[in-house]
Amino acid sequence: MAFWNGETKVKKKSEFSNLIINSAQGYYLQYLTALRTKPFMLLAGISGTGKSRIVRKLAQATVTEELQKAEGYKGTDFTNDRWTLHSPANFELIQVKPNWHNSMDVIGYLSNIPSPHYVFTPFIEFIVKAWQHPEVPFFLCLDEMNLAPVEEYFAEFLSAIESRSFEGEEYLTDPIIKPFNSFGEDVAKKMVNTLFPNFTAGDTESAITKVIKHFRTRGLTLPKNLIVIGTVNMDETTFSFSRKVLDRAMSVEMNEVNYDSFLTDTTDDDLKAIVKAFEENDDADLNALLVDRHIEAREIIDDLGDDARFTIDYLKRINALLEGTPFKLGYRATNEALIYLQASQEFGQTDRISALDNFTLMKVLSRVEGDETKLKITDSEADKERIAKAEVNVDEAKQYGDLNILTALRHIITNQLGEQDKLHSVKKIDSMLSQLKRDHFVSFWN
Incomplete structure (x- = not known):
């Protein structure tokens, strides 16, 4: 669209x-x-x-x-x-x-x-x-x-x-x-009358009639x-x-508290500015963006161009690291990563690094949970193979702590997205590593 x-x-x-x-x-x-x-x-x-x-x-x-x-x-x-x-x-x-x-x-x-x-x-x-x-x-x-x-x-x-x-x-x-008709005609009629008390059966051309037909036949x-x-x-x-x-x-975290905005009653100014920007632009519709969304990445992959290949390569490295763990990503995550990147651009954010940073928080780190044993990367041949496929430099990863899934992930993220201090995913990993060291167990939802 x-x-x-x-x-x-x-x-x-x-x-x-x-x-x-x-x-x-x-x-x-x-x-x-x-x-x-x-x-x-x-x-x-x-x-x-x-x-x-x-x-x-x-x-x-x-x-x-x-x-x-x-x-x-x-x-x-x-x-x-x-x-x-x-x-x-x-x-x-x-x-x-x-x-x-x-x-x-x-x-x-x-x-x-x-x-x-x-x-x-x-x-x-x-x-x-x-x-x-x-x-x-x-x-x-x-x-x-x-x-x-x-x-x-x-x-x-x-x-x-x-x-x-x-x-x-x-x-x-x-x-x-399930389809209302499958409950029998008497029950189906009561269901329609309950949900649409003002509906007149003779109004065969109305939008409500089409909705009712949908409920009766498709559920x-x-x-x-x-x-x-x-x-x-x-x-x-x-x-x-x-x-x-x-x-x-x-999954979105909301742990930051801004007392200054709270005291000055400006906590919603960002949203009001976004709405105003849409209202002042005849070629953009906020409601349409939130209703007519993409479902399959193939719908927009050509529009993404090189950004699509960059995203795929980034996720392939992450998945190589997560091979053999319960944290591995499926096709669904890849599909959503590309759609998120496109959505970010449609909301005026052209920086793919920022988009992939946020996506990493939402869909990658949110899956990671376990104790030191579950997250540990060993000297086994299988672990060496996945570290190699993920192109993780072990010495660099160990700068962040003992070699485990989180330190290896941190290496991949900084290697692919940059050493920027503003990366939310890196800050989150550092927080999770501190939790793991303190409690010997870690969860994204700490």
Whole structure:
């Protein structure tokens, strides 16, 4: 999908890129790039840093005046009022409960009392609402997502998010609720009436009719404008994430606290600047970037040119190091790395080093967990072979500590991306190495 028009493409994109870069040095641009890559994100950090608030702010940034008016908004200055909306029409907060050990609390269930009918949940009702406004991003925040095992209550979503594809022009995923018609006509009719109480059966040409037909015949699938963000606190009361979950999400850390911005009420200035930059450029649409995302890297690989080859070579070296470990990357990670690089450019960030630095944090380091034995690199022939294939200079890697996966990764990162102090992935590895030395165990989610 093109976001830049005609003969003014180069000039306007350059001007717009500079405006974005100059006005948005905070973390919001990283969040938006990650969501442009994939509509499922884990937002992790210490308690009290405003993780769920960020999701609400993203909804405020993208909600349309028309949609908010349908929810009762009667103000006259929507440009400013949007930032004070407590309940943007495209936002839903669902608090995860510790007793969620199956998907009934997420996707609902079929009940026979007093007669057969389907019990829907706020999660499903919000998805149905998103289906009715396909051009607006809808943000669903799962607060304290890891209070219960994610694989147990979120299995259908985890499966569906990886089934995204296009059938012609139609966006499809596997259903999280099977086709309504499969429940029988009586139950299917009740399901439709519950979700669409104002629907008139005679209105055969409306958009709602098409949605209902989709639900009846294909099931309730994920709409392309649905974005799910789980907030995460890692402490003794929560569950850790399996690599199945991490593989399917973009993981972002939020541990920095800026008291100066907090006291001057400027913590959201970066996001406001980004929105303003988009609004002042007729050839760019923030909502479109967050709705019409790429799914397969082959769609954009030609546009990336040399950056694509650089990215592949970088990931090949990392994967050579991770060969034989549970941390090895699959095709999914490579696909997302290329899409993330393209998304970064579409948000005005032309530096591939910065993009790959952030991607390394989200998708590589987030997988690393274990004690000294699990991370150790030995003198075995197998380990020597993978060190050689990864082109790791052992002496240089040992500058950072005992030879292990983290020190070898640090060598690859600095060798490929540079010795820049600003590399977030290098700072994170140094923190993880300190944790490993202190506790003899390390996790990205420390």
